[in-house]
Amino acid sequence: MTSPGYDQARVERRRREHERQAVVFGVLIAFLAVCGIFALAVYSGAISSPFNRPFTTVGAAEQKTYPVPCLPKVKGQPDGALPASYSDVQVRLLNASEEIGLASAHETVLADRGFSIIAKGNVPVQLQESEIRFGRKGIVQAYTLAAQFPEIRLVLDDRKDRKIDLLIGEEFEAPLDVEDVELTADQPLRNAEDCVPSGDIEPEKRIEPSATDDEDQPAK
Known part of the structure; x- marks a missing residue:
C-alpha cells in the first residue's frame, strides 16, 4: 500500500x-x-x-568595372572593322596571379594560332579575372584577341602603340577551341554590349611589368 x-x-x-x-x-x-x-x-x-x-579570391585585388570602348571606324571597311590578322596582333603575356607557368601555357595556344607573342612576364598586381589592356590604336587587335576567350575584361589604357597586354588572373578562362572562335576574316567584328566611344573614356594608367622576356613567375 x-x-x-x-x-x-x-x-x-x-x-x-x-x-x-x-x-x-x-x-x-x-x-x-x-x-x-x-x-x-x-x-x-x-x-x-x-x-x-560575394566570394573573393584570397590575395587577389578587387577589380574595377571599366567602360569598354567601341570599335573604331576603319577606312575601307564601311560595314565595320574587320578582325586583325593574328600575325598583326602583338601580345605580351603577363602573369597577374600566384600560379606559375600561366604565360607559357597561353603562349603555346596563342602562338600556334599565329598571334605574335612579343614577351612574357609578370606584373606587380594580382587579379581575379584576366584582362586585355590596350591603347586607342589597338582596339581592333584587342577585340580580335578577346574573341579567343569565352569571357574576358577589356581595359583601355594610355599606351600609344598597337601592342596589347594579356594579364592572366587567378580565375582565368582558357582560350576557346579553334572551332568555337566566332571570327571570320571577311565579317566585321561586333561591338561589346554597352560599349562607349573611346574618345569618351579616360584611359587607365598602363601597368608596367616587373619582369619580361623569359620570366613567368607569380605576381608579387
Whole structure:
C-alpha cells in the first residue's frame, strides 16, 4: 500500500517536470518565432542578410568595372572593322596571379594560332579575372584577341602603340577551341554590349611589368 507522503512527493515531482518542460518549449517557440520574423524581414528586403557577400579570391585585388570602348571606324571597311590578322596582333603575356607557368601555357595556344607573342612576364598586381589592356590604336587587335576567350575584361589604357597586354588572373578562362572562335576574316567584328566611344573614356594608367622576356613567375 502506497503511503500518502509518497504520493504527494510524486505529484510534486511531476509538477516540477511539467513546469521545466513548459519553460523549455516556451523558449524554443520564442526562438523559432524570432527566426521566422528575421527570415521574413530578409526576404522582404527590410534588412540585409549578414551572409549576403560575394566570394573573393584570397590575395587577389578587387577589380574595377571599366567602360569598354567601341570599335573604331576603319577606312575601307564601311560595314565595320574587320578582325586583325593574328600575325598583326602583338601580345605580351603577363602573369597577374600566384600560379606559375600561366604565360607559357597561353603562349603555346596563342602562338600556334599565329598571334605574335612579343614577351612574357609578370606584373606587380594580382587579379581575379584576366584582362586585355590596350591603347586607342589597338582596339581592333584587342577585340580580335578577346574573341579567343569565352569571357574576358577589356581595359583601355594610355599606351600609344598597337601592342596589347594579356594579364592572366587567378580565375582565368582558357582560350576557346579553334572551332568555337566566332571570327571570320571577311565579317566585321561586333561591338561589346554597352560599349562607349573611346574618345569618351579616360584611359587607365598602363601597368608596367616587373619582369619580361623569359620570366613567368607569380605576381608579387
